[in-house]
Amino acid sequence: xxxxxxxxxxxxxxxxxxxxxxxxxxxxxxxxxxxxxxxxxxxxxxxxxxxxxxxxxxxxxxxxxxxxxxxxxxxxxxxxxxxxxxxxxxxxxxxxxxxxxxxxxxxxxxxxxxxxxxxxxxxxxxxxxxxxxxxxxxxxxxxxxxxxxxxxxxxxxxxxxxxxxxxxxxxxxxxxxxxxxxxxxxxxxxxxxxxxx
Amino acid sequence: xxxxxxxxxxxxxxxxxxxxxxxxxxxxxxxxxxxxxxxxxxxxxxxxxxxxxxxxxxxxxxxxxxxxxxxxxxxxxxxxxxxxxxxxxxxxxxxxxxxxxxxxxxxxxxxxxxxxxxxxxxxxxxxxxxxxxxxxxxxxxxxxxxxxxxxxxxxxxxxxxxxxxxxxxxxxxxxxxxxxxxxxxxxxxxxxxxxxxxxxxxxxxxxxxxxxxxxxxxxxxxxxxxxxxxxxxxxxxxxxxxxxxxxxxxxxxxxxxxxxxxxxxxxxxxxxxxxxxxxxxxxxxxxxxxxxxxxxxxxxxxxxxxxxxxxxxxxxxxxxxxxxxxxxxxxxxxxxxxxxxxxxxxxxxxxxxxxxxxxxxxxxxxxxxxxxxxxxxxxxxxxxx
Numbered sequence: 001x002x003x004x005x006x007x008x009x010x011x012x013x014x015x016x017x018x019x020x021x022x023x024x025x026x027x028x029x030x031x032x033x034x035x036x037x038x039x040x041x042x043x044x045x046x047x048x049x050x051x052x053x054x055x056x057x058x059x060x061x062x063x064x065x066x067x068x069x070x071x072x073x074x075x076x077x078x079x080x081x082x083x084x085x086x087x088x089x090x091x092x093x094x095x096x097x098x099x100x101x102x103x104x105x106x107x108x109x110x111x112x113x114x115x116x117x118x119x120x121x122x123x124x125x126x127x128x129x130x131x132x133x134x135x136x137x138x139x140x141x142x143x144x145x146x147x148x149x150x151x152x153x154x155x156x157x158x159x160x161x162x163x164x165x166x167x168x169x170x171x172x173x174x175x176x177x178x179x180x181x182x183x184x185x186x187x188x189x190x191x192x193x194x195x196x197x
Numbered sequence: 198x199x200x201x202x203x204x205x206x207x208x209x210x211x212x213x214x215x216x217x218x219x220x221x222x223x224x225x226x227x228x229x230x231x232x233x234x235x236x237x238x239x240x241x242x243x244x245x246x247x248x249x250x251x252x253x254x255x256x257x258x259x260x261x262x263x264x265x266x267x268x269x270x271x272x273x274x275x276x277x278x279x280x281x282x283x284x285x286x287x288x289x290x291x292x293x294x295x296x297x298x299x300x301x302x303x304x305x306x307x308x309x310x311x312x313x314x315x316x317x318x319x320x321x322x323x324x325x326x327x328x329x330x331x332x333x334x335x336x337x338x339x340x341x342x343x344x345x346x347x348x349x350x351x352x353x354x355x356x357x358x359x360x361x362x363x364x365x366x367x368x369x370x371x372x373x374x375x376x377x378x379x380x381x382x383x384x385x386x387x388x389x390x391x392x393x394x395x396x397x398x399x400x401x402x403x404x405x406x407x408x409x410x411x412x413x414x415x416x417x418x419x420x421x422x423x424x425x426x427x428x429x430x431x432x433x434x435x436x437x438x439x440x441x442x443x444x445x446x447x448x449x450x451x452x453x454x455x456x457x458x459x460x461x462x463x464x465x466x467x468x469x470x471x472x473x474x475x476x477x478x479x480x481x482x483x484x485x486x487x488x489x490x491x492x493x494x495x496x497x498x499x500x501x502x503x504x505x506x507x508x509x510x511x512x513x514x515x516x517x518x519x520x521x522x523x524x525x526x527x528x529x530x531x532x533x534x535x536x537x538x539x540x541x542x543x544x545x546x547x548x549x550x551x552x553x554x555x556x557x558x559x560x561x562x563x564x565x566x567x568x569x570x571x572x573x574x575x576x577x578x579x580x581x582x
Contacts, residue, residue, distance in 0.1 A: 018538070040538065040540070042535060042541075048544070048546075048547075048561045048564070048565070049564070051542075051544055051565065052544075052564045052565045052568040053568070054542075055512070055542050055544075055565060055568040055569050055572065056568040056571060056572060058572050059542075060540050060541055060542055061542050061543075062531060062535070062541070062542065062543040063543055063544050063545045064543075072528065072531075072532045072535075073532075073535065073536075074536055077535070077536065
């Protein structure tokens with residue numbers, strides 16, 4: 001699957017940056033960053049097949065469960081830490097965020113916005129847990145145990161004292177237009193944030 | 198005995214011997230004036246000599262890593278699951294060199310070899326060799342084979358320690374290090390098990406202070422015990438339970454001390470087989486080499502500092518049920534490399550096979566190993582000239 005957020009993430013990574021990719025999947029982003037931006041990074045991943053595929057791409061990938069923390073990585077070891085559509089699947093998103101901003105000065109985080117109008121109307125009119133291309137799972141087999149809205153995420157950042165450097169919302173197929181910018185929590189389907197301590 | 202050699206086998210192989218006249222100064226400050234190394238090779242060296250990989254063996258291993266010596270062989274080399282056409286270390290792409298470590302008992306100069314100064318076997322007077330000494334001697338073998346730089350140095354367990362040592366001792370002479378089921382140093386528990394094994398040998402009346410060759414005997418019982426205790430640490434509790442449970446050989450208790458449980462029978466068989474094929478002095482030496490290995494020691498106990506010279510890329514792999522060199526120990530290596538920004542990938546394979554898993558065909562392990570070596574093969578131009 002082509003991740004719609006990868007290109008947006010890529011545009012925000014400085015050339016030659018030291019990057020940590022949490023939940024790096026099959027290493028597509030890291031391989032791309034290496035080939036286009038001279039980035040030497042590491043990915044963390046737990047799925048063995050993803051791990052092997054990432055290794056085939058020649059990226060550094062380490063089997064590590066993000067829920068167990070990043071205690072093995074020193075403060076400020078990286079310039080940028082990326083987490084693409086995985087924050088909603090961790091046990092303690094607030095702890096993971098804190099860890100991310102400990103090991104790197106900046107973090108890029110993307111997540112499916114649970115405040116999107118389709119999600120809201122799915123629940124309102126069907127009375128069932130919303131499913132969408134970004135959230136294809138059923139309530140009982142979903143890895144997404146901490147879904148949140150744009151408002152929720154921004155509140156957490158405020159409470160923790162993190163600075164939101166950039167926010168971009170996308171709909172299903174394109175970058176967000178003016179209406180998405182005006183009402184991101186209603187019209188943004190995928191949220192992309194760049195945050196710092 | 199294979200009636201036909203499988204197509205995934207390197208086939209019939211023959212060991213070779215390289216003789217070295219140049220004295221080798223050892224870490225213990227003694228000098229080995231001359232020595233032999235026995236080795237095997239599989240595959241073909243390419244025109245620019247860039248596709249050579251070195252296999253480093255573990256405690257009880259040797260140079261015969263793949264293929265068969267004759268059609269009468271019951272089993273192939275010890276790492277035949279991983280070396281051969283289409284296997285992770287694919288001999289269609291790589292020229293594989295597998296060498297018996299110095300101090301070994303399968304053809305390389307060791308305690309059973311005649312000491313030229315006395316005309317008697319070296320025995321206990323054979324100098325203590327370390328992982329660093331092995332790597333030095335392997336580098337000399339590489340020189341003689343015309344290999345400036347290994348595409349990869351690969352090893353499991355004690356072999357993984359050699360691969361790690363290569364990365365810092367000759368950083369410019371390898372492109373990749375593959376460290377499987379390894380550790381940056383032994384724990385107190387590891388050393389304790391080694392010490393029990395050594396005491397079993399040293400206290401055997403047939404040991405004769407290590408000069409048993411002169412008495413035409415060997416410390417059979419000591420070797421059996423050493424192997425039995427070692428073998429327990431290579432298996433996980435789950436694997437033992439699955440393999441033997443509490444099964445009795447005859448189905449009932451005999452109320453005596455003969456073999457009754459299947460696990461006892463298995464351990465005794467393993468011990469006896471081993472005792473016939475392994476030299477006791479070599480076992481003592483190899484366990485000490487394991488105990489001494491601690492590259493961080495000279496760097497204020499900082500593994501990060503110790504690994505700083507490494508220029509190669511790393512694959513580190515561990516097995517979740519390995520309690521001899523558990524995943525935490527491999528993670529120490531990985532963390533030290535990540536801290537320095539050295540390229541490393543790390544896999545932690547799910548299996549109940551314990552430490553022995555590194556020798557076995559475990560799909561997740563084969564997949565990762567093949568993925569990594571496939572990438573290495575691409576770098577060296579994919580195949581022999």
